[in-house]
Amino acid sequence: MRPVLRLLLALLCLGACAREEQTDVRIGSKSFTESVILSDIVADLVAASGARVIRRPALGGTRLVWNALLSGEIDVYPEYTGTLRQEILAERRLANDREIAEALAELGLRMSLPLGFGNGYALGMRRDKAEALGVTTISDLARHPALVFGLSEELLARADGWPALRSAYGLADEEVRGLDHDIAYKGLVQGAIDVVDLYTTDPEVADRRILVLVDDRKLFAKNRAVLLYRADLEQRAPLAVAAMSRLQGRIDTAQMIAMNVAVKTGLRSEREAAANFVFAQFGVEAPTPSLSLVERVWRRTREHLFLVGVSLAAAILVAIPLGVAAAERPGLGHAILGLASVLQTIPSLALLVFMIPLLGIGAPPAIAALFLYSLLPIVRNVATGLTTIPRAIGDSAIAIGLSPWRRLLIIELPMASPEILAGLKTAAVINVGTATLGALIGAGGYGQPIFTGVRLDNFALILEGAIPAALLALAVQGLFDAIEPWVVPRGLRLKGSA
């Protein structure tokens, strides 16, 4: 009886689930950043239209995702016209977008109009070298046959790659090396290679040291991002299709680069990058970061205070004893202060990046870096405060019969308290400012909207982080001023005190 009941229930459930699947819009992507971001953008817009969305990001390579679309496991995924023509439908030898669309229609698929940006090949040079030679376009390269090319094997192999490029622009064939893209890029930065190929939406394209040469004969312009979807979606979820169509022509190359950079540097997840874009472009609040302004600021305030609070508390616990030791033993003091000074000279961003191999990404490396930065001002001021106590008072404290520990506690530290408090204040204010950089390694905080705003060129977003950060710095300063009367004994604040 019971097994039968269970079976019935299971069948009922299956039926229900199957029926529900009909109305869901399943959105897939290939397993690389840009594809995932695009699928999340689509998902956010479709979800906003009222349809139920099932996200299937990063399913795998081109062939796998294509097959998933054909078999109906997914309804939509982002693709590129060049990939459709050269790879998926290569044997059909399609000439243009219209022919691609016709070929897809035979398979029960639809292709959206282009989203705006094209992810294709481009050539890049070091900006300083290009400016010195007066090179801005690919045509200009023909005038400089001595330049060393370092191109990816893929570009060299593709019929529409290097051979087409060379004949179209009349480039010399000497000094062309085939190498791995990442190595070529390093060679370019170091000056061993003059020209490399890039994807137009690579984060490197955003690197200010790199100049992307203008493809003035439009050889590379035909590989545009589109959405592929199943034709039956137009009947099943017309609103979803309408929502997707809003994306047509709306993502330009700079925006796509900014999102890729944000995700690849760990600044935000693909989902967050997508949600930010959808919010900025369409005013659609996607579920993940679609908190209200107050909630967003509050969340970042918590993150920021967490970074500052933990790192500063740890720094105080470590730096005060270090400062006392430095004051007690001048030799040790030189070593401690020297080390802390060296730490201080490491650029903040470099220190954050050094922490990643040790502590990964997120709050821990940021807290470690902030902790190290906070040490110097505290150690230095504790040591200075203790060593500048007048000799007569130090001698009196000994001669009166106090133990070293009691001397430190009831005479020396209270007398050094104005210096120590000043050191803590400096450390805290530096810490609040530097903690914004934590956003670059995924630690959140006020830096997150600032850096996203900078990359997306969104001034409002920059202010969303910059204003609270400035206010927090002022508040910290005010807090230290306010606690001074409680911390610094009254006798030390009187005029004429020694």
Add this chain to the structure above:
Amino acid sequence: MIRLEHVSKSFGGARVVDDVTLTIAPARTTALIGPSGSGKSTLLSMIVGLATPDEGEIEVESHLLTPLSAEKLRRLMGYVIQDGGLFPHLTARRNIELMARETGWPPERRAARLDALLCLTRFPAEALDRYPAELSGGQRQRVALMRALMLDPEILLMDEPLGALDPLIRADLQDDLADIFARLGKTVVIVTHDLGEAGFFAEQIVLMNHGRIVQQGRFADFVERPAEEFVARFVRASARRRADLPLRPEDAR
């Protein structure tokens, strides 16, 4: 009683105290005098354990002074320095009561002792809750004296206690100090560079020069029977600054 046996101390190669053997008698006032750099302050700081002798031994109340015993022995000694060495972050009352609190005296006992000291040093009770910065130079020295006497030590060590005061306050405090020393009957060691002041306070005067004891005795001994030319010169130099001191040894009679 304080005993020093062949005590020497060098700072950076310079011998500041050179083979000093000295017995400081109990219940009397002894003055250590000499020009600046003669080692008198260093000698006093070794007695209180602020500096450790390179050679020789110091005994305080029959206890050998070592870095280990110093912390305990200091409580048998009160120490007052030139500008008082008061803790600026504590009120006069807290400065005075500091060690009594540290050693756990009950409040009634502290209050009684404080009353006695206020009376002894003629310090106004209403000024007790002021901070050192709010007191005059003379008041600061009276507070420093009360702080040194709070635990009622047998020995009082004073390093130029009047050095930073202007003449009127100085004279006033000199009278009070002499009266206090007489009434307390403690072992007092006072460091001064002024022979007249030494003669005013002390039965026993110890003159030092270049880290050595040149002569010790009563005031009259120095004037009448200087042990060497340096003593005679020191006496004459002091006389030039003080009208109440005889110009030549003969005049002292």
